[in-house]
Amino acid sequence: MHNDHANERITNMLAQIEEIQPDLTALRRDFHHYPETGWLEMRTSAVIAKRLTELGYRVLTGRDVCQEGARLGVPAQEELEAHAQRALEQGAPQAYLTQDMREGYTGVIGILECGEGPTLAMRFDIDALGMCECEAQSHRPRAEGFASENPGMMHACGHDGHAAIGLGIAQILMAHREELHGTVKLLFQPGEEGARGAGAMVAKGHLDDVDVFIGSHIAPTESLDDGDVTAGTWGSLATVKYDVTFLGEAAHAGGYPEKGHNALLAAASAVLALHAIPRHSGGQSRVNVGTLHAGTGRNVVPDRATMQLEVRGETTEINTFMEESALAACRGAAMMQGCTLETTVMGRAEGQHSDLALIERIGDVVRRDLPHLRLSSEQNARNWGSEDISLMMNRVQAHGGLATYMRVMTPVAGAQHTVTFDFDEAVLGRSVAVFCAVALDILGA
Amino acid sequence: MHNDHANERITNMLAQIEEIQPDLTALRRDFHHYPETGWLEMRTSAVIAKRLTELGYRVLTGRDVCQEGARLGVPAQEELEAHAQRALEQGAPQAYLTQDMREGYTGVIGILECGEGPTLAMRFDIDALGMCECEAQSHRPRAEGFASENPGMMHACGHDGHAAIGLGIAQILMAHREELHGTVKLLFQPGEEGARGAGAMVAKGHLDDVDVFIGSHIAPTESLDDGDVTAGTWGSLATVKYDVTFLGEAAHAGGYPEKGHNALLAAASAVLALHAIPRHSGGQSRVNVGTLHAGTGRNVVPDRATMQLEVRGETTEINTFMEESALAACRGAAMMQGCTLETTVMGRAEGQHSDLALIERIGDVVRRDLPHLRLSSEQNARNWGSEDISLMMNRVQAHGGLATYMRVMTPVAGAQHTVTFDFDEAVLGRSVAVFCAVALDILGA
């Protein structure tokens, strides 16, 4: 099945990728310059939609990408409006900045139909983190003029690179469309941080017809001795994130303390009960109340306490146990103080596993087609933290498809999620190569 | 209205009381010798019923005294049966130890009807405390052979004296029946400790037709310089006592902690929330979780936690606030851990106030008829703790009657509720004199 013709195609493709490396770098730096946090990726989405359209893809945006009512942790209306204005000022292509996007329906899907054949979906997350970028000149994005223009927002996780990689893939695959049999779906996902966006794309049905699903993350490595690519990952924790508010009744703490319903007391009881949820014999679990804000003044019984919490589990089942226990703890705590309770799901990810058959197939492709890249050890495939790509993988697998979540290794400056994060942009081309080689293998004749 | 005839009657009565002082002492020592805690006052009730019957009173016992379903904190069936057996062995007059009494319907009412006139009720509580009496020979009841025969039970609050006083009054008033116009009710109440018995007598309706209601307590004083009698008291706290049990689900703490529902965690949360009930600006409040017992073994998630708690309030309203807050705290705590909750009211007393008009009338009687006794200052009338006589007083007052709770002072050995408590038995005659002088005044021509 694999022959000289195939070899030639690959050689050809690798040359093309080398050619567009400067474009990839420029794209990544543009996204880095104008980072946008979850549901505010308006400029980002408009740039991507414009590019995909120009390349010839069928493009979905807005409410065609994310199901109404299924987005988690959407900012307030005023924040959306203010940012839409800024996006325009920062050069968002006006024709592509739709009303839906301005309402927080960000994210883009590019579809390339090449006749009969399987459907291959690839996912690229595009949102930034809510943090301020390093001010020091020793930080390369600062020195070279592409550091964040948006206070309190920074691409410190590499999603700027992911967006650029997705557009690079779009270009390469379009050039090879004649060699493909089936359908390519490029999913540019908003709101991955906090696990807020994948569910809305899943709810819209975009994963229901997918036969093969691939995602990847740029991954830090001190040197490249451990290899360049892992074809799958393991160990990610399922999670759910809640905002919880206890509402009581204020009262003057000196004059009439008995007239109050103390929301802070309720929250304090909840904090203790949450952390005291039993350990699970089935595997790792987690719980954290990351923030708590309560009260208005020293001498007033607090009538409001708001906390941001999350639970995790090594499996979806453990995570569900944690979630149910957490809600019971909060409900009981509210009842103790005669308070009411408001809970809002702010993010959700499930347990995930990469299919062994797909991991092995990708391994074969890398060894055969990309011999300059080395496959990493299983240890490198340990995926700390939680990722809502799990929702997409699980949906694909539920319908009988195969899914994997890869990592492409790169040296980094500063750790992920720190203000000095930056990476070697050579990883962009490497990533494009892996995705495209796999696409050619799966959709090739 | 008051004249020589009256003076003569009083002089006569005081002489009679002096005469029966040895009987009063003997009665008190008999009760002290065989103390019986709440709802176990079987021998005590039988002795009282026999005496009242022999004196010519109409006598109510058993279910005619306490309303079914209204007794609080009744011991288990086995304990009732075992004690009934012991009561017989300790000389309870068999003909008066009714089946009702053996089932824990203790308490006796003696009624003396003397034609037209007001109804005067007097209350005497008869139960002992659940504690062991001092073993030392320096303790007079031990030295003189009338210390408790019943392990874990002791008259350490003076109710042995109260019962004797009640019988003394019965004798004196019967002797003076020709001079009385109206009805005398002598209420011998079970289960005052823990505030368990008064409610059941009130529920039976015995206070509904009462015009004047008087109770008293033997009260410790270091010397008698502060006076001998207070015609009223103030400051008693309303209270309610609960037994609370959290029921969860056991699990092996090493093997499957997630399968448990931890009743001890629920109880611990409740303990903290209970003590954190807001202070009340309207006056003193109290809360105490006096005991907590939970769990079966070190390596088992506790499926059961039982606690004895009480709340108090300077007014019935404050106490109700405490009770409702406490129940909310327990219910919420149970919900937090997926436990169920059982609550049982074990005792209840209300706020109380002695009617000023009655206090003044009694003051007049003491000054006029009992000039050898001095009225105490208001400070001595401060009544620490809680008393379910409040339920009787409030019922009388609700129907337009007058009520007061007096104290008759006496030197004591050891404080009340301690193992060395004992008192100077001269207080028995003094108490009989006060009650009878007031009765003659109120029911006299």
Add this chain to the structure above:
Amino acid sequence: MHNDHANERITNMLAQIEEIQPDLTALRRDFHHYPETGWLEMRTSAVIAKRLTELGYRVLTGRDVCQEGARLGVPAQEELEAHAQRALEQGAPQAYLTQDMREGYTGVIGILECGEGPTLAMRFDIDALGMCECEAQSHRPRAEGFASENPGMMHACGHDGHAAIGLGIAQILMAHREELHGTVKLLFQPGEEGARGAGAMVAKGHLDDVDVFIGSHIAPTESLDDGDVTAGTWGSLATVKYDVTFLGEAAHAGGYPEKGHNALLAAASAVLALHAIPRHSGGQSRVNVGTLHAGTGRNVVPDRATMQLEVRGETTEINTFMEESALAACRGAAMMQGCTLETTVMGRAEGQHSDLALIERIGDVVRRDLPHLRLSSEQNARNWGSEDISLMMNRVQAHGGLATYMRVMTPVAGAQHTVTFDFDEAVLGRSVAVFCAVALDILGA
């Protein structure tokens, strides 16, 4: 002792007060227009210092008023500097706005020495509250153009009036200086709100030589039927206010929760233990954790939790019990989680009592010299809340002097400490009259 000459003096004085009523109103409105919170009363102090100087008083300001190191709850340096600039812009007399004042040493003392005789001190608190004034035109200060110019600051407690009253008294007493024998001290105190300022004036020794001490507060009444003046107050609670910070160790809540030291868990334990401090049988007590702020992000173990708390007690002893119990609770909570603890006293007031002899003397003066004013019932003298004037009163009384805290009644719009607070400015003249009549009585021949 009291005679026609005296009567004439009083009549004369009352006429003068009526004459300056427009000035009092203008002064009060100027202070209301430029409210300044604790330790920022720079413009206010400069205006007062200028006026007292011009009237001929010996004037103390800055570090001569408040002891270094004894001020509580002083704002940060930047806030002091920014406000000093604003004070100048708002017309603070530059010559009187000293460097000390700019550093937050606000407060002024005016001294009038009139030869041999007792020392009479009067106290006027001058700070505003940290709240925004009502925007509605129905609010008189808004309609008449003297509403607050300083966002987040408002005279909603009447201290604008107190400052004006103090200056009115200064003028009247200076006019009557020939009739006085002894020393007058007018204490314009900063930082009464939060009980932050009195201690620093006491620490400087200004109360050590005082024989008679008088303070007063404008007090709301629905009508004036309850009287115009109370010569003393009772029932104020001693208090201490703390800012408490728990410092732990952050950690990624998903990756390495065991590496954290959870400051929020410590704070939650403390909140529960604080509210669970035992009730005190000696009288009312209070505790409140008014605000709690903890954590930096949902997925990070909180390394910092800050809370504002206060305790109170009906007596200084009860308050001390509460304070010590609260500190133990916080220390233990920190230890539980391996956190460190920072505690800062932000305010302190003691229990207080007005001397009966002084109350009676003032009552006599009012009845004799100010017959148009009626003395209020004792009920009106109930002083809810806490006041650091207690520190001054207690120091005076400790040295054998007499002290009282009066109330002068007035109709108000909106309750104290609400955004619509305003009062009938006739109370200014009434207050000046009471203070001056008392001063003439005490220091008069």
Add this chain to the structure above:
Amino acid sequence: MHNDHANERITNMLAQIEEIQPDLTALRRDFHHYPETGWLEMRTSAVIAKRLTELGYRVLTGRDVCQEGARLGVPAQEELEAHAQRALEQGAPQAYLTQDMREGYTGVIGILECGEGPTLAMRFDIDALGMCECEAQSHRPRAEGFASENPGMMHACGHDGHAAIGLGIAQILMAHREELHGTVKLLFQPGEEGARGAGAMVAKGHLDDVDVFIGSHIAPTESLDDGDVTAGTWGSLATVKYDVTFLGEAAHAGGYPEKGHNALLAAASAVLALHAIPRHSGGQSRVNVGTLHAGTGRNVVPDRATMQLEVRGETTEINTFMEESALAACRGAAMMQGCTLETTVMGRAEGQHSDLALIERIGDVVRRDLPHLRLSSEQNARNWGSEDISLMMNRVQAHGGLATYMRVMTPVAGAQHTVTFDFDEAVLGRSVAVFCAVALDILGA
């Protein structure tokens, strides 16, 4: 090295074991009939010491077996004395029931020295559980007359069998002494339940010179299809068990609550903080407060609260983290309430691992010498719970020796630690065979 001679020895040995199977059963039933819990194994130890002595072993007992001061969870003096009396009544050989044993220094060591060669130690735990045996006639030990004679004590974990196996091995190896080169140590350990005894034998130095160490446990299996023997185990949790007492100050909860130091409040805070110790990213951890008992009466501030707690960890490091966190939680909780704290270690086990080299060697022995036995899968080797044999294994390994903890499978009636536990006594002979074959292999020529 292995030859016909060896084969003959094994065949010979297996025949001997078959011969003594009735003795093994009788011994096991005798131990089952007279079960003895930790540090009360007086009759058991005397029986073992007598048998070993008669077989010709050098025998250590009493303070020569367990280090003074190192035993954990020793019963009270009265309990020791009462049980010693009962042991005699139940036929303990009086000559072997030493004074040390009567003081709770139970456990026996039998030593067989066979010249030059390695030291092989084998461990047999001998204590019963604190529970009542099933009363039903369907329970074989009841039906056949060897159920527990000691109320509240039962061999429900198989240690009766372990003791019998140890004596069986003693007999077989003595018969083969001529074929051995080195030293055999048979360790009969007291107090394994609760992890109380191993540490005291380790502290005495008995493991310091051991080259190879083997222990085993009778292990339940539904059928024997999963194999008969596992040569090692994995997954056991390190643990430490504490008894913790909070000591405060009692006070009347109605009269003077402020005079108390509430030990129950301290305990409740500790319970919550204990369960809230962070999860550990390094593996499984556990915490349980299994029992809590506090307080003396409903209306008394509790001055004493006692709890039994345990923590566990997948590694000794995790367990140490749990232990240190638990102690900090208790110390802080005591401080919060002004209580003192008493903590007593009641048991301790460490993490353990069986040496792969030894597992493989034993596997070879079983395959070669005991072909009628099948080795189990690794899954069967999962060792739930905690075992203080870990302390012995770790000590041996620390000195460079090899250690393993095996399981010999058997059908059971009722699960371990339940009242109907019983097992097929054929496992006794199987176990003796495995130990002896390994001993011949290691100490054989």
